[in-house]
Amino acid sequence: MPLIDHVPAHIRAIAPYQPGKPISELARELGLEEAGIIKLASNENPLGMSPLARAAMESALADLALYPDGNGYALKAALSRKLGVALDQIVLGNGSNDVLELAARVFLGPGVSAVYSRHAFAVYPLVIQACGATGIETSAKDFGHDLRAMLAAIRADTRLVFIANPNNPTGTLLENRELADFLAAVPEQVAVVLDEAYVEYLDEARRSPSLDWLASFPNLILTRTFSKAYGLAGLRVGYAVARSEVADMLNRLRQPFNVNSPALAAATAALDDLNFLVESKRVNDTGMAQLCEGFVRQGLEWIPSHGNFVAVRVGDAGRIFQALLKRGVIVRPVGNYAMPEYLRVSVGLPAQNARFLAMLAETLGLPG
Numbered sequence: 449m450p451l452i453d454h455v456p457a458h459i460r461a462i463a464p465y466q467p468g469k470p471i472s473e474l475a476r477e478l479g480l481e482e483a484g485i486i487k488l489a490s491n492e493n494p495l496g497m498s499p500l501a502r503a504a505m506e507s508a509l510a511d512l513a514l515y516p517d518g519n520g521y522a523l524k525a526a527l528s529r530k531l532g533v534a535l536d537q538i539v540l541g542n543g544s545n546d547v548l549e550l551a552a553r554v555f556l557g558p559g560v561s562a563v564y565s566r567h568a569f570a571v572y573p574l575v576i577q578a579c580g581a582t583g584i585e586t587s588a589k590d591f592g593h594d595l596r597a598m599l600a601a602i603r604a605d606t607r608l609v610f611i612a613n614p615n616n617p618t619g620t621l622l623e624n625r626e627l628a629d630f631l632a633a634v635p636e637q638v639a640v641v642l643d644e645a646y647v648e649y650l651d652e653a654r655r656s657p658s659l660d661w662l663a664s665f666p667n668l669i670l671t672r673t674f675s676k677a678y679g680l681a682g683l684r685v686g687y688a689v690a691r692s693e694v695a696d697m698l699n700r701l702r703q704p705f706n707v708n709s710p711a712l713a714a715a716t717a718a719l720d721d722l723n724f725l726v727e728s729k730r731v732n733d734t735g736m737a738q739l740c741e742g743f744v745r746q747g748l749e750w751i752p753s754h755g756n757f758v759a760v761r762v763g764d765a766g767r768i769f770q771a772l773l774k775r776g777v778i779v780r781p782v783g784n785y786a787m788p789e790y791l792r793v794s795v796g797l798p799a800q801n802a803r804f805l806a807m808l809a810e811t812l813g814l815p816g
């Protein structure tokens with residue numbers, strides 16, 4: 449039998465993650481200048497990165513001949529101070545995707561199941577499947593997580609639940625009360641991963657006291673990232689915070705040098721750059737308002753979002769996506785999230801948002 453036929457069925461069945469189209473690729477395809485293309489497709493920070501992070505990364509280049517600190521001590525110490533958790537509660541990842549996968553590999557395998565919601569982040573079903581576990585997809589409520597349905601879906605063999613709050617690609621946010629009740633009701637043998645990749649974009653008042661919940665819920669795992677508000681998507685740094693006994697299990701599976709030294713240095717410095725974070729949120733708030741006002745003018749429906757992106761209903765999203773590409777605008781069709789009529793657009797700088805809105809109007813034959 450050929451080699452490929454010996455690959456386990458659960459691996460052959462994986463549908464690969466579809467990343468946003470890089471600017472360089474579209475430029476090649478269309479013969480356009482890269483400078484003439486805007487990409488609002490991967491929820492990247494339109495401000496770039498913090499200057500402090502850049503300086504720290506540049507200094508770290510001098511030591512690239514050496515292995516990184518496998519414990520990530522400096523970054524963990526900075527996170528520990530900022531979050532008020534112990535060092536041994538933190539698991540560093542090559543992006544938070546890495547820690548999502550570590551959580552899956554710790555708790556899942558053939559014969560057990562994990563629950564996630566329809567329209568939730570595409571990485572959850574991927575990592576569940578990669579472990580050979582059974583994914584249980586629950587129906588959504590107003591495009592967001594239906595926590596009652598998720599609770600009801602938990603079976604005797606369920607070991608993990610994934611929740612994104614805010615969720616990508618819908619931008620939906622759960623009420624704190626609802627989430628706390630859910631955590632209290634989940635059986636102790638089921639881990640709950642609460643993915644807070646966009647938490648920095650929330651107003652203080654809307655943030656859940658998720659770090660405090662760790663004291664009451666030993667099965668809770670929080671994940672966060674430096675890819676979005678901190679503007680370091682290309683460096684790949686994220687982390688999980690959990691009770692120390694849970695973090696210990698994830699750390700056992702973690703590759704010792706999964707976060708490289710420029711990334712460790714940049715992330716540590718980024719934590720200190722409060723101005724950059726405040727500015728990132730301000731630019732996002734105004735850009736989100738700009739996009740939504742545009743949708744109102746164009747008579748388009750959208751899903752109110754708490755992230756740095758918004759899903760707008762355009763009809764045949766695949767066709768509109770292609771038409772926008774021809775005009776040098778890259779956004780993200782979300783048909784693979786069972787939302788074939790929606791495009792997800794990341795919030796850009798004012799001029800980028802304006803150009804996207806103008807090109808969208810042109811494509812749809814609407815007044816700008």
Ligand SMILES: *Cc1c(COP(=O)(O)O)cnc(C)c1O
Pocket residue numbers: 491542543544545546569612615616643645672673674675676681684685686
């Ligand atoms: C972007 C995103 C992440 C972060 O991915 P990284 O691997 O940290 O770049 C995690 N979860 C969700 C829901 C996201 O949208």
